Amino acid sequence: MNIRKHIKKLFESLNSEERSLVLEELNIVNDTNNEPPKDASVDSCPYCSSTLLSKNGHRGVVQRYKCKACHKTFTGVSGTCFHGIKKKSQFDEYSKLMFEQYLPIKVMAKKIGISVQTSFDWRHKILSGLNAESKGFNGITEIDDVWFLYSQKGRKGLKYSRKRGGSKRKGDNKYQVKMLITADRKNSKDFSVTRIGRISKSDIERKVGGRFNKLCTLVSDKHRSISAFAKSEKIAHVNFKASEHTAGGEFHVQTVNNLASRVKTIVNHQFRGVSTKYLQNYSNWFAMNEERKSDENSNLKLQDEMKQNKKAWGVFTNIEGYYKDFIEKLSERTYRCPTKRNWSSAIQNKDVIGINAYL
Ligand SMILES: [Zn+2]
Incomplete structure (x- = not known):
């Protein structure tokens, strides 16, 4: 036989x-x-960071580990964006497509043959892992903020649908979500959802403080908080009236203005608005694609980052918590109608996953 x-x-x-x-x-x-052996990169517990591990049998062909401190078991992909992914080849296809085009969640679901909910989860799992690195700035560095209307798109249980959107009032007000964009003339760019309402010096410090080379010249319009920030950071600062757009010569903010208008187009037109809760994730996406344009090794770097960043799953399962903190600490809005999803292996320890990316 x-x-x-x-x-x-x-x-x-x-x-x-x-x-x-x-x-x-x-x-x-x-x-x-088709995964490479992960054993080499498993040196700490994704749940509590302890390095006291023991091998704990196999799941299929994958080595399992057990943490001696918190007693949880895990594999080499635990904590990364591959955490809990069962349809690996479709997931790979999905992430590849994501970094080629900005497509709506429903369109992606159809193309890959997965449910809309899975498409949503995969998108944010991947994006949650892209904000690990804080880059430094060199030379002339431009800084400006781009505004988005506060949005609760998709949130269930709000009393009036009108409340999902922001105010129609123009000008700087309590509904304007501020994304700070900082970019030097090389390839260092930072997109940070900073607060709702007026940006202060300490907001800028929290997001990009300590990342400037001493020879940096910061260029911006006349924003008092930026002047105060440059002073405390002890870096040169050239500024100009917003209406003039430039201080002459190389001192302009065209790089960040260009980035700002493109990220706005993607958020407001390509995706017809993005909820404030996920705005940082979308800016991670945009930042990644911008970086990839000027770096030929970027595809490998991206794959590497996705496999190595063990905070992705923790960030992803805690986004609602980050959003709550953001609304309560960095806006004058009221946090309403929590969304509840239960993850059997959510990472609870904020010291392990870090809170800085979103606050
Ligand atoms: Zn542990």
């Missing part, structure tokens, strides 16, 4: 529960086949 027939016969002799167990096991093997 050939082996194929033999396996078939064995399989047929199983009851339905045993059959589904076998299929599940085969799926795990299949999904993890």
Whole structure:
């Protein structure tokens, strides 16, 4: 009897529960086949950062570990954006497509053949892992803020649908979400959702403080908080009236203005508005694609970052918590109608995942 027939016969002799167990096991093997060995990179627990680990058998072909401090078990992908992903090849296809085009969640779901909810979760899992690195700035560095209307798009249970959007009032007001854009003339760019309302010196410090080379010249319009920030950071500052757009010569903010108008177009037109809760994730996406334009190794770097960043899953499962903190600490709005999703292995420890990316 050939082996194929033999396996078939064995399989047929199983009851339905045993059959589904076998299929599940085969799926795990299949999904993890094309992953590189992860053992080398497992040096700490994704849940509590402890380095006291022991090997704990295998799941399919994947080595499992157990943390001696918090007793949780995990694998090399735990904590990364691959955490809990069962359809690995579709997930790879999804992430590839994401970094080629800005497509709506529903369109992506259809293209890849997954549900809209899965499409939403995958998008934000991937984007939650892209804000790990704080880059330094060199030479002439431009800084400006871009405004978005406060949005609660998608939030259920709000009393009036009007409240999902912001105010129609023009000008700087309590509904304007400020994204700070900082960019030097090389390839260092930072997009930070900073607060709702007027930006202060300490907001700028919190987001980009300590990242300027002493030879930096900061260029901006006449924003008092930026002048105060440059002073405390002890870097040169050239500013000009907003209406004039330039202080002459190389001292202009065209780089950040250009980035600002493009990120605005993507958020407001391509995606027809993005909820404030996810605005930082969308700016991570935009930042990643901008960086990729001027770096030929960027695809490899991106894949590497996705595999290495063990905070992605923690950030993803805590976005609602970050959003609550953001609204309560950095706006005059009221946090309403919490969304509740339960993740069986959510990472609770904010010291492990860090809070800085979103606050
Ligand atoms: Zn642990």
